[in-house]
Amino acid sequence: MNPACAGGLRCPVCGRALAVFGRALRCAQNHSFDIAKEGYVNLLPIQKRHAAAPGDGREMVAARRAFLQAGHYDLFRSALAELCLRFAPQNAHIVDAGCGEGSYDQTVLAALAAAGRPAQLIGFDLAKPAVRLAARLAPQALFAVGGSFCAPVADGWADVLLNVFSPFAAAEFARMLRPGGPVICAVPTPRPLCGLKQVL
Numbered sequence: 687m688n689p690a691c692a693g694g695l696r697c698p699v700c701g702r703a704l705a706v707f708g709r710a711l712r713c714a715q716n717h718s719f720d721i722a723k724e725g726y727v728n729l730l731p732i733q734k735r736h737a738a739a740p741g742d743g744r745e746m747v748a749a750r751r752a753f754l755q756a757g758h759y760d761l762f763r764s765a766l767a768e769l770c771l772r773f774a775p776q777n778a779h780i781v782d783a784g785c786g787e788g789s790y791d792q793t794v795l796a797a798l799a800a801a802g803r804p805a806q807l808i809g810f811d812l813a814k815p816a817v818r819l820a821a822r823l824a825p826q827a828l829f830a831v832g833g834s835f836c837a838p839v840a841d842g843w844a845d846v847l848l849n850v851f852s853p854f855a856a857a858e859f860a861r862m863l864r865p866g867g868p869v870i871c872a873v874p875t876p877r878p879l880c881g882l883k884q885v886l
């Protein structure tokens with residue numbers, strides 16, 4: 687986990703800023719959230735959980751990780767990185783809402799670093815198994831369990847907001863983005879992966 691990114695988080699209970707205190711993040715109201723050994727933090731309060739294990743399940747997340755790391759979507763990963771290179775300013779703050787297992791974040795951060803423009807990235811997702819994998823894959827970022835409709839990111843922190851194949855939360859995205867900041871959003875076509883489905 688990158689502690690520098692913690693300044694971009696907000697307490698999911700009272701909305702105040704969070705800061706690192708030892709192995710936890712804490713706000714001025716003393717709401718405290720442990721940092722897991724993998725480096726992520728759970729910022730989804732129990733009252734906002736609509737299921738015992740919200741978001742994609744462990745098997746789905748593992749399958750997506752295997753698929754993406756096998757290179758099948760490298761073209762798409764590169765395209766996302768190119769968009770970030772085009773739109774992110776120097777020392778950019780990037781938020782990935784619904785980040786999944788973090789493969790895209792790994793690519794984006796590597797591309798920006800290779801261009802001499804290292805960025806800070808906060809990714810969050812409802813699915814704890816996904817966030818756990820993301821935190822291991824890209825320890826230079828900060829990953830949290832959190833929901834897009836109650837996002838754990840401070841107002842205006844993001845220079846760029848990524849939203850890849852996951853729910854679009856317009857009001858929260860506008861709140862997190864600096865004024866005029868771009869949203870890089872990927873949505874499926876009306877017949878997603880239809881060539882692949884035909885083969886199967």
Ligand SMILES: C[S@@+](CC[C@H](N)C(=O)[O-])C[C@H]1O[C@@H](n2cnc3c(N)ncnc32)[C@H](O)[C@@H]1O
Nearest residue numbers: 741742784785786811812813833834850851852
């Ligand atoms: C199709 S996956 C995409 C994940 C990742 N962006 C990718 O493209 O590999 C959709 C993701 O959205 C997450 N998700 C669903 N509802 C969400 C919400 N309200 N807030 C945040 N994440 C959510 C799921 O847990 C899942 O990881």
Ligand SMILES: [Zn+2]
Nearest residue numbers: 697700713717
């Ligand atoms: Zn608080």
